[in-house]
Amino acid sequence: MTSDLETDPVMQARMSIDQLAPSERSAEQMRARFLAFAETECHGYAPFYEGLSEAVASDFKVLDIARQCNRGQPIPNLFFAAVHYLLLEEISHPLAQQFSSIESEKSVAAEIFSEYKTFCTQRQDSLVEMLSFKRVQTNVVGRCSYLMPAFGIVSNHANGRLLGLIDVGASAGLNLNWDWYHYSYSNGREFGSSDARVRLECEIIGQQFPGLREHFPQVSSRVGIDMNPIDLSKPVDLLWSRALIWPEHPRRARVFEAAATVLADNPPALFAGDALDLLPGILETVRDDSAPCVFHCHTLNQFTPQARESFRDIIEAASADRTVYLVSAESGTLVVSRCDSGVWSVIANANCDPHGRWVEWFEGV
Ligand SMILES: C[S@@+](CC[C@H](N)C(=O)[O-])C[C@H]1O[C@@H](n2cnc3c(N)ncnc32)[C@H](O)[C@@H]1O
Incomplete structure (x- = not known):
């Protein structure tokens, strides 16, 4: 009996980069991974994350941080959760305030991306550490x-x-x-x-x-x-x-x-x-x-x-x-x-x- 995971080409492509070690992931693969996430997992359901994912896909600095996700984890999910975690910890940060009642609009992602990138780069060490051991464990x-x-x-x-x-x-x-x-x-x-x-x-x-x-x-x-x-x-x-x-x-x-x-x-x-x-x-x-x-x-x-x-x-x-x-x-x-x-x-x-x-x-x- 074959599983759907073995026959679904989108899942196959997605999982192949997730399964690589961070050092083996190219910038182009990372970019494609975030664009695929925007299109297949966010479009029509999460316009804000769709826009954010597209913005990350076109920013080599943020992509380079996300590249550190530990092997086997769904990269965009883990990266976005790690940033969200730090924002929930720092609830008085202006970006955290925005996140607490963020509008589900694609345009909002473009508006806040510069601040998002600054937050990620300033907390790069904490983020990279979390990405090295945290797991995507969403209980839906x-x-x-x-x-x-x-x-x-x-x-x-x-x-x-x-x-x-x-x-x-x-x-x-x-x-x-x-x-x-x-x-x-x-x-x-x-x-x-x-x-x-x-x-x-x-x-x-x-x-x-x-x-x-x-x-x-x-x-x-x-x-x-x-x-x-x-x-x-x-x-x-x-x-x-x-x-x-x-x-x-x-x-x-x-x-x-x-x-x-x-x-x-x-x-x-x-x-x-x-x-x-x-x-x-x-x-x-x-x-x-x-x-x-x-x-x-x-x-x-x-x-x-x-x-x-x-x-x-x-x-x-x-x-x-x-x-x-x-x-x-x-x-x-x-x-x-x-x-x-x-x-x-x-x-x-x-x-x-x-x-x-x-x-x-x-x-x-
Ligand atoms: C995305 S979460 C899904 C959680 C839950 N099933 C749900 O649908 O809400 C996947 C979970 O599988 C666990 N997991 C992954 N590989 C595993 C393994 N080999 N043995 C046990 N748990 C595993 C992860 O730790 C994570 O908590």
Whole structure:
């Protein structure tokens, strides 16, 4: 089974420079990377970051700082988050004041770029240090808008058995608490408690929608794995998570903060380490009366191709004894599949907005 990451040419080009060591990245590659980010990830969604990314692409000094992002990380995301972090730390700085209520306009980026560049060059040492070890660990709660139906589909296939959920690349673990949230879809379907603290809205494109039960499936265990789990009770981790939310998206910041309060009351088990090392053992802990369901959102793009193969091998090995379900959400494609004795079959798939603003389900759900 090949993953979409292996067949998507945009992702391939993007990841190839991200996977290089800083010293191996040319200025031209860096420039192309920021222009591609503006076009494919910001256009139509984040005009301010689109303009900022284009401005960075044409400035060799700022590009040279961004070049220091550690290998394997999505370069523009990490660079913008590091600058945003320093601005959140220095909230009285005039640029920080502007960022705190920045207009989602492309022209604003051109207006502030000179000040932005000065800020970056003055804090170059701090920035380069952060870029050398920080990771893009954005925990996007909006992704639950497609995860929740995916878990419903898995539950239907597993005849309503309890779910043993394992989130690979869980970050702070906010998406493991998906059943504490309320969901409103543009087709009028609503799920979850009406007094939920986190309220998600999602547009449904097309006519298809999964046949979900009214009540959420029961979960017997929920475990997150992350190379570096984010601990939202630590101020540094909380600030880094806030910095990863793009400044022109205040609604996302509000949803994040609400989900953080749910997490403080309901912390899932989070394990630190490489998923390739931890997943086999954690799969074994899923109760016999439960269906193991592994999921990952925007995580496998941080794996090498070889690591992605090993990841699938682990699931295939675990499926020798019982069916293992996999919900994969990467690069705008959601695939719900099952693995039985090493044989994969796709149960459902959809196109989805990377932040869960819309989903387009395909026939058969
Ligand atoms: C972009 S974040 C996505 C977080 C979350 N899945 C979401 O969608 O909100 C990717 C996460 O994957 C983690 N990660 C990357 N490679 C990993 C690996 N080999 N094992 C465990 N975690 C990994 C990173 O540390 C990061 O927290």
